[in-house]
Amino acid sequence: MKREEYTERIRKHQDEHMIKIPSEILAFLHAHQGDEMAFQIVDNQVVIRPSRQLDLTGLKLVEDDFIDGMRHVLERYDQTFRTLADRRGE
Numbered sequence: 001m002k003r004e005e006y007t008e009r010i011r012k013h014q015d016e017h018m019i020k021i022p023s024e025i026l027a028f029l030h031a032h033q034g035d036e037m038a039f040q041i042v043d044n045q046v047v048i049r050p051s052r053q054l055d056l057t058g059l060k061l062v063e064d065d066f067i068d069g070m071r072h073v074l075e076r077y078d079q080t081f082r083t084l085a086d087r088r089g090e
Contacts, residue, residue, distance in 0.1 A: 029080070030082065049078055 008020045021031075031037065031050045038051040059067060074081070 029079075038075075047079075 006022045006025060011018050011020075026032070029048075029050055036051040037084070038049050039049045040049075
């Protein structure tokens, strides 16, 4: 990415508030027009990431608690895993 920090104004469109996401941020998130985005508050910061549903149907013999833990870790550290994968490809 070129810059570390981006600033945009919040705009109102009909009954919703919108913000423009710079193309460098979209590329970093591997997000595209029409993708669903997830918002979380983590450690007093807002985290924005593509909303990806995990397909765990092949894990029928695995305990539900383990799957829930896996989901939590993958959702919490999704961007970290993606950044590591991108670095591996460099």
